Amino acid sequence: MQNVTRRLFLGAATAAAHANPLAVIGRENLKITDVKVTLASHELKEKSWLTGRQLIWKSDAVLIEVFTDKGIVGVGESSPYGGPEVIKKFVEENIRPGLVGQNPFDVEHLTGGWARGARGAQVSWAGVDAALWDILGKAKNKPVYELLAAGAKPNPHIRMYASGGVEYAWYKRPDDLIDEAVRHKERGYTAFKFRIGTEWKNSGMTVKKYIPYLYKLRQAVGPKFDLMQEINMRLSLDEVLELCPVLEELKFLWLEEPINQRAEGALEGHLKINQALPTVKLSGGEQLYTRTDFKEWIDRGAYDIVQPDCNNTGITEAWHIARVAALKGKLCCPHNWHGGLTTMMNAALVAAIPNHLMLELNQTYNPFKEEIFKDPLVVRNGYMDLPRKPGFGMEVIPGLARKFPYVPGPYSKPNPDLPGFA
Secondary structure, three states, X not given: OOOOOHHHHHXXXXXXXXXXXXXXXXXXXXXXXXXXXXXXXXXXXXXXXXXXXXXXXEEEEEEEEEEEOOOOXXXXXXXXXXXXXXXXXXXXXXXXXXXOOOOHHHHHHHHOOOOOOOHXXXXXXXXXXXXXXXXXXXXXOOEHHHHHOOOXXXXXXXXXXXXXXXXXXXXXXXXXXXXXXXXXXHOOOOEEEEOXXXXXXXXXXXXXXXXXXXXXXXXXXXXXXXXXXXXXXXXXHHHHHHHHHHHHHOOOOEEEOOOOOOOOOHHHHHHHHHHOOOOOEEEEOOOXXXXXXXXXXXXXXOOOEEOOOHHHHHHHHHHHHHHHHHHOOOEEOOOOOOOHHHHHHHHHHHXXXXXXXXXXXXXXOOHHHOOOEOOOOOEEOOEEEOOOOOEOOOOEOOOHHHHOOOOOOOOEEEOOOOOXXX
16 A cells, blocks of 8 residues: 655655746747647447446547647647537637747747636647647657656656546445456556445435445455545535545545535535545545646645646646645646546656656546557556657547547436436
């Protein structure tokens, strides 16, 4: 089991002295000539998965490509949860006209400080920002993670954790969760994060009834295997406080997004939860976008681990968020739930920052994790090794839209097994 102590933060103090990467990267003479958005989908059919009251029936990918006058093309991804069609429209109508003719080395000026508004508009900038970093790496003939490390030594050998717990249903066979954890361990993972399953109301599920499964899970994987509990903001403060002593006893590594972050008094609620968890870390922030969004939560000690996602924030802002966390002795373990394009971005960040621990990898079936690259990122024995090629070091297969034609509509629909809970 990972021993998370302040020793992990010895390098974090050094982060304070790190220059902004963009301040030390030599500028090149490049101009942006075009920005293109490609949408792709894959219907999951029998491999659909469940969360709360919803059934997820398809996977989407939103590929952002930025072209330059020197033939260098950068790639990135905006979060599909922002709405693929919304993103495509926003990029084409609002972002592209302002970027054409600009130098990608002005990435922080070009993509920073976006206006607040609909999520699709905000995350649209994230994919563009990442694509510009890919261009910078290719122009300087260096991996993005090396540029982001700003003179420090990056670590492209990344510990990955299996992220799932969306294959079991309380109204069918709850022990599918136990089987899944054992399966991930057998595949070489050393950590597993899981959700609280399908809607509790229809099964009469309570914290008291849920706790025995946590004991069963710990027994199945053994004491040296890291476990993390993801709540997805679905429990009340009282329910979470009831759960905390068990997580402590079972030596969980962290508790994620326990209560509604947007509700009144949410920050104070997180402080109470953190006080009830002397050794288990409290994590969150996947739905926050900027360092200012995170700052009060970090400063007041509401989070031990911050979890920005580069497909929401972009590379530039994620680096700043990680740095703010490092200055306060906090870890940064990005949220990373989508396909390989998003993993490509988040992995570059993790390899570069001194206050990382490991990176999430979605365990649901999703062909966009590996089937869209000529040489995909893969996990071996619980670790992922990033390529030492320029930029992100990833090349997307030609004809992505032909192989995975976009299917319009939301990625989720009401779970048909839960009538009355749609």
